[in-house]
Each structure stands twice: as C-alpha cells, then as structure tokens.
Amino acid sequence: MDFSSNIAMGFSVVAEPMNLFFCFIGVLLGTLIGVLPGLGPGPTISLLLPLTYHLNPVASIIMVAGIYYGAKYGGSTTSILLNIPGEVDSVVTCLDGYQMARQGRAGPALGISAFGSFIAGTFATLGLMLVAPALARFALSFGPPEIFSLMVLALTLITFMSSGSQVKGLAMATLGLFLGSIGLDIFANVDRFVFGYNFLLEGLGIVPVIVGLFGVGEVLSNLEVQLKAEIFQKRVSHLLPSLKDWRDSFWPIIRGTFIGFFVGLIPGGGGIASTFASYTIEKRISKHPERFGKGAIEGVAGPEAANNACSGANFIPLMTLGIPTNGIMAIIFASLLINGLQPGPNLIKDQSALFWGVIASMYVGNVMLVILNLPLIGIWVRFLTIPYSVLAPLILFFCLLGAYTLKNAVPDLIIMLIFGILGFLMRKFRFEGAPLIMGFVISELVEGAFIRSLLMSGGSFAIFFTRPISCTLMIVAVILFILPFLGKKPTALGTSGK
Amino acid sequence: MRKYDIVSGLFLLAVALLICGGSSQLHVGTLTSPGSGFFPLVTGLCLGIFSILILVEARKLGKEHVKFWVPGANKKGIYLTFLFILFYAFLLERLGFIGTTVLFFLLMSRFVSGHRWSTAIFFGLVTSLSTYFVFTFLLRAPLPQGILERMF
Numbered sequence: 071m072d073f074s075s076n077i078a079m080g081f082s083v084v085a086e087p088m089n090l091f092f093c094f095i096g097v098l099l100g101t102l103i104g105v106l107p108g109l110g111p112g113p114t115i116s117l118l119l120p121l122t123y124h125l126n127p128v129a130s131i132i133m134v135a136g137i138y139y140g141a142k143y144g145g146s147t148t149s150i151l152l153n154i155p156g157e158v159d160s161v162v163t164c165l166d167g168y169q170m171a172r173q174g175r176a177g178p179a180l181g182i183s184a185f186g187s188f189i190a191g192t193f194a195t196l197g198l199m200l201v202a203p204a205l206a207r208f209a210l211s212f213g214p215p216e217i218f219s220l221m222v223l224a225l226t227l228i229t230f231m232s233s234g235s236q237v238k239g240l241a242m243a244t245l246g247l248f249l250g251s252i253g254l255d256i257f258a259n260v261d262r263f264v265f266g267y268n269f270l271l272e273g274l275g276i277v278p279v280i281v282g283l284f285g286v287g288e289v290l291s292n293l294e295v296q297l298k299a300e301i302f303q304k305r306v307s308h309l310l311p312s313l314k315d316w317r318d319s320f321w322p323i324i325r326g327t328f329i330g331f332f333v334g335l336i337p338g339g340g341g342i343a344s345t346f347a348s349y350t351i352e353k354r355i356s357k358h359p360e361r362f363g364k365g366a367i368e369g370v371a372g373p374e375a376a377n378n379a380c381s382g383a384n385f386i387p388l389m390t391l392g393i394p395t396n397g398i399m400a401i402i403f404a405s406l407l408i409n410g411l412q413p414g415p416n417l418i419k420d421q422s423a424l425f426w427g428v429i430a431s432m433y434v435g436n437v438m439l440v441i442l443n444l445p446l447i448g449i450w451v452r453f454l455t456i457p458y459s460v461l462a463p464l465i466l467f468f469c470l471l472g473a474y475t476l477k478n479a480v481p482d483l484i485i486m487l488i489f490g491i492l493g494f495l496m497r498k499f500r501f502e503g504a505p506l507i508m509g510f511v512i513s514e515l516v517e518g519a520f521i522r523s524l525l526m527s528g529g530s531f532a533i534f535f536t537r538p539i540s541c542t543l544m545i546v547a548v549i550l551f552i553l554p555f556l557g558k559k560p561t562a563l564g565t566s567g568k
Numbered sequence: 569m570r571k572y573d574i575v576s577g578l579f580l581l582a583v584a585l586l587i588c589g590g591s592s593q594l595h596v597g598t599l600t601s602p603g604s605g606f607f608p609l610v611t612g613l614c615l616g617i618f619s620i621l622i623l624v625e626a627r628k629l630g631k632e633h634v635k636f637w638v639p640g641a642n643k644k645g646i647y648l649t650f651l652f653i654l655f656y657a658f659l660l661e662r663l664g665f666i667g668t669t670v671l672f673f674l675l676m677s678r679f680v681s682g683h684r685w686s687t688a689i690f691f692g693l694v695t696s697l698s699t700y701f702v703f704t705f706l707l708r709a710p711l712p713q714g715i716l717e718r719m720f
Contacts, residue, residue, distance in 0.1 A: 124708075124709060235622070235625060237618055237621040237622050237625055238576075238618075238622060240614075240618050241580055241615060241618035241619060241622060244611050244614045244615045244618060245580070245583070245611075245615055247607075247611045248587055248608055248611040248612065248615065251607055251608050251611065255604035257604065258595070258603065258604040260594065260595070260604040262594060262604055262605070262608060263590055263608070286653070289649070290646050290649060290650075293642050293645045293646055293649060293680065294637070294638060294641045294642055294643075294645075294646060295638055295642075459680075459681035459682065459683065460681065460683075460691075462649075462676070462681060463672075463673055463676035463677055463680070463681060463691070464695065466649065466653070466676065467669065467672065467673065467695060467699075470653065470656055470672075471699065471703075474660065475703065475709055475711070478710070478711075478712075480657055480660060480661055483653070483656065483657035483660070484657055486653075487650070487653050487654065487657070490653070491650070494646075498572070498636060499572050499573075499575075499576045500569065500572070501576065517607045520607065520610075521602050521606070521607065524599055524602055525600075525601075525602075528600055529598065529599030529600035529601075530599075
C-alpha cells in the first residue's frame with residue numbers, strides 16, 4: 071500500500087463512530103487532567119489501563135494517545151492562570167504566561183498557546199507519518215544483539231536526561247528489570263521469586279505496579295503538601311491573538327516545533343527538555359531578552375509548540391523500535407501489551423489499521439483540542455476551583471478500581487499499595503519512577519534478547535561489540551554512562567514521566 | 569540529602585544481595601546455557617554495583633540538612649490513606665463492591681479531606697453506584713457481590 075492509501079485507511083478507521091468517540095473522550099480527559107494540578111497524564115493513563123482492556127485495541131490506543139497530547143494543551147491553562155503547571159512539561163509556560171495574565175492578557179496567552187500547540191501537534195503528526203515507517207523498516211533488520219544494545223542505550227539515555235542522579239536512575243532501571251522477571255521464566259517455564267504465592271506466577275502485573283507508583287504515590291505526595299491554588303484572572307476574554315502577537319510568535323512556534331520534534335525522538339527527551347531548550351533559544355536570539363519573564367508572548371508560544379511537537383515525536387521510537395522514551399510512553403507501551411500488541415518494527419506491518427488510525431486520530435484530535443481549549447476555556451477555568459480534597463479520594467478510588475478490575479484479584483490491591491508507598495518514598499529520596507517503569511515493562515524483551523544473544527555467540531559478550539549497529543549503540547551507551555562522572559551531565563533537563 | 573542517599577544506597581545494596589541470594593537458589597546455568605536464575609542474578613549484580621556507586625556519590629555530598637517531611641505536612645492524612653486502602657483490600661470481597669466503596673469514601677472524605685458527613689455519604693453513594701452500573705451493565709465486568717449488589 072502506498073502512502074496516500076495508508077493515510078486514507080487511517081482516516082477511515084478514525085471515522086468509525088466508536089473510534090471518533092474515544093478520540094474525543096481521550097482529548098477531553100487529557101485537557102481535564104492537564105488543567106487539574108496534581109493529576110498528570112501518567113497516573114490518568116495508568117488508571118484507565120484496565121478500561122482499555124475492555125475496549126477494542128484501536129479505540130483504546132486512540133483514547134490513550136489523546137489523553138497524552140491533550141494533557142499538553144490543558145497543562146498550559148493552569149500555568150497561565152494559576153502559575154502552577156498542570157503537568158510538569160508546562161512549567162516553562164508559567165514564566166511568561168502568568169505574567170501575561172497579571173497584565174490582563176491571559177486571553178492572548180491561552181490563544182497563542184492553543185494555536186501554537188495545534189501547529190506543532192499537526193507538524194509532529196506529519197513527521198511521525200513520514201519517519202516512522204522508514205525507521206521501522208530499518209529496525210526489522212535488528213537481531214537479538216541489536217535489540218539488547220538498543221534497550222541498554224534507551225535505559226542509559228532516559229537516566230542521562232533525567233534531572234536527578236544518573237546512578238540512581240540506573241539503579242531504578244535495574245530494579246525494574248528484576249521486578250519484570252518475577253513470575254514464570256519465559257524460557258524454562260520455571261517460577262522465579264514467587265515464594266509459593268500463585269498470583270505471582272503471571273508476574274507482578276503492569277497495572278498495579280504503574281497505578282501504585284504513579285497514581286497512589288502522587289496522591290500521597292500531594293496529600294502531604296495539601297495543594298491550594300488561587301486563580302489570578304477568573305474571566306478570560308479576547309482569546310484571539312492580535313496581528314502583533316502573531317508576528318512575535320510565528321518564528322518561535324516554528325523553531326519550537328522543530329526543537330520539540332527532534333528532542334522527542336531521543337529516549338529520555340521529555341517535553342520539559344524541549345520547552346527549556348526552546349525558551350533558552352528564544353531568549354538568546356531575542357532583540358529584547360529583558361522582556362522574558364515579564365510577559366513576553368514568545369516565551370509562551372515557543373515552549374508550548376515544542377512541548378506538543380515533542381509529544382507527537384515520542385510515539386516514533388515507541389511505534390517503530392518498541393522503545394518507550396519516557397515514563398508515560400512506558401505506560402502507553404503497557405497499554406499496547408495489555409491489548410495483545412507488541413510495540414516494535416512489526417507493529418506498522420502487522421497492525422497497519424491501528425498505526426495509521428492512531429496517526430489520523432492525532433490530526434482529528436488536534437482540531438478537537440483547539441475547539442475544546444478556546445471557546446470552552448471558561449468551563450476549564452471553573453474546574454480549577456475544584457479542591458484537591460475532593461479529587462484525592464476520587465483518584466485513589468480509581469486507582470483501587472483500576473488495580474482490581476483487570477484480574478479481579480485482591481492481591482493486586484496489595485501490590486498497588488506497596489508500589490504506592492515505594493513511589494512516595496522514591497519522591498522523598500529523589501529517585502525517579504520513569505526508569506523503574508521502563509525497566510519493568512521492557513524486562514521480558516531485554517531478557518529474551520540477552521539470552522538469545524548469548525546462545526548465538528556461544529556465551530561470548532563480544533557479540534554486542536562485533537556487529538556494527540550493536541557496537542555503535544553500546545559505545546554511545548558507555549559514553550553516556552561515563553559522562554556524568556566527568557561532570558558533563560545536563561542539569562536543566564528532565565524527563566516528562568516525572 | 570547525604571543521609572538519605574546513604575540510607576537508600578544501603579537499602580538497595582541489601583535488596584541486591586537478596587536478589588543475588590534468591591537467584592543462586594534457582595538454576596543459574598552457564599554463559600553458553602543460561603538458566604532461569606541467570607538474568608535475575610545479572611540484575612542483582614548490576615543493582616549492587618549501582619547501590620555502591622550511590623554510596624560513593626553520597627560521600628561527595630555536603631551535609632545539607634533536609635527534613636523528611638515538609639513543614640506542616642499532613643502526616644495523619646497519609647497514614648490514614650494507607651490504612652483505608654488496606655481496609656478496602658480486606659473488605660472488598662467480603663462486604664461487596666458498593667458497601668466497601670461507600671465506606672472508603674466516607675472514611676477518606678471525612679477523616680482525610682475533612683468534608684461533612686452528609687457530603688461524604690452523598691459522594692460515596694453516587695460514585696460507587698455509578699461505577700457499579702458502568703462496570704456491571706456497560707462493560708460487563710463483574711465486581712464483587714455483597715448484600716446491596718444482590719438487590720439489583
């Protein structure tokens with residue numbers, strides 16, 4: 071099938087009423103959780119994982135993707151009106167967005183943020199459409215050593231780009247790999263670390279682990295500080311940016327789109343890294359850098375575009391190589407697995423309707439988001455007044471429901487609680503959850519590739535260094551591992567899964 | 569953070585030792601023929617190395633005094649939440665979905681969020697009944713039955 075027929079197929083998939091409905095539900099939920107501080111896309115998607123099990127795979131992945139990129143749109147609303155990022159990637163938007171709101175220009179700030187996000191989101195979808203199939207074809211030539219080296223590189227990258235200590239990140243990734251190996255051994259059919267508990271034979275379960283770590287852990291952390299928010303400008307008007315606003319924002323949006331897209335391709339390159347990069351560049355090349363931090367519209371337009379382009383690009387490594395680039399992508403990876411789909415180079419070939427349907431849904435979803443975020447902004451502003459004391463029991467209830475309903479097993483609730491406490495303690499001890507989840511979800515793949523490589527080579531580790539692609543990937547991983555010890559680790563960057 | 573990094577480093581080292589010990593109880597095999605304990609053993613060894621590196625890194629940190637709890641932390645709320653989740657897990661298949669959920673909302677809304685009894689009861693009833701109907705009648709996913717569920 072050629073390119074145009076693939077796209078036509080994608081749009082025919084998304085035009086099915088059920089898929090269109092779940093696309094709308096996804097972007098609506100995404101906007102809602104983006105708007106509500108204290109509830110990010112990671113916990114929300116993890117809460118909905120069991121629900122996706124009951125839907126058809128195409129509809130569920132369309133919905134999950136919608137939540138992810140929808141949250142990016144919604145996150146800016148809280149940043150601009152409350153000076154609190156609705157989700158972590160929108161933190162940069164606070165700098166100038168909130169200052170614009172203080173000057174009575176919340177409308178243009180929200181407007182340019184939505185239009186910038188739309189342009190960037192549409193471009194990123196186009197990029198995904200063009201790059202992904204070619205990359206997947208290339209990845210089809212990968213054998214077990216290349217897959218193993220790629221996974222090692224992905225884990226090293228995600229910890230390298232994280233805001234905290236790389237060693238802590240690697241320790242979490244390794245712990246995740248171990249936790250993923252609990253249960254029946256895929257090769258020998260022998261149980262491992264089950265201690266006589268039959269419910270552990272199938273492993274710890276993706277849903278209770280993710281829901282605990284991200285959902286319960288986040289609620290416990292938020293309960294400790296008791297989030298309170300005050301809206302600066304409750305009535306928002308004049309959402310359409312003026313001609314001058316457009317003139318000031320046009321190039322920042324274009325630059326932000328390119329920065330976001332390329333950062334999003336790198337494992338660990340979360341939205342926050344792209345927004346910081348965009349903001350720094352805009353400030354550096356501006357003729358009036360002194361305006362930044364005091365309500366410069368470029369400081370909203372560029373980072374918001376970068377953030378949305380990044381979210382589209384994040385799907386490329388996931389769909390083509392089977393690599394989740396951050397914590398939320400790891401959860402989306404899990405939702406594909408729950409639906410019986412294996413992310414990787416064969417996904418586009420074997421599940422072309424799903425792949426092209428999800429891409430087409432992103433175009434449709436971006437249009438829906440502009441409509442949701444501009445004319446309906448007044449409704450979202452009202453949601454900002456919901457206190458966290460009302461949200462906390464609801465979120466916890468959905469965590470419990472999510473963990474229980476997948477297998478209707480009470481032990482899953484206990485696993486969820488244990489990982490909830492672990493998530494809370496990890497935040498206290500400055501460990502990130504994203505590497506652990508990533509290690510956990512790719513554990514089976516890593517073990518399979520590792521064991522097969524050793525069997526192929528007769529027990530020699532040299533196989534990872536004698537094949538050109540594998541060797542290149544390993545060398546990059548080793549360099550990234552060594553760099554922090556030489557004091558070369560970037561410090562202003564962070565992972566979006568935080 | 570130095571103290572916390574030392575504590576977490578030591579904890580992870582202990583976990584790594586347990587993983588290595590547990591793996592060696594399984595069939596580890598050889599490089600040419602890896603057994604079921606091989607991969608967990610490798611992860612345990614790597615975790616051990618990283619935990620030692622965390623301890624080494626911690627030694628370089630200054631003695632910055634960071635308190636575990638933020639000032640005015642809602643510790644009671646956290647402990648109670650933990651307890652109520654345990655209650656939920658214990659009661660769910662004994663009391664049924666609706667009863668346990670109403671009780672959970674009641675306890676959470678009253679004792680953690682500080683809402684009035686009437687709000688807490690209303691909140692719990694609406695959420696549990698609507699969820700029960702969605703899962704039972706729309707998604708056809710059964711939820712644990714109690715006295716209340718048998719009425720429908």
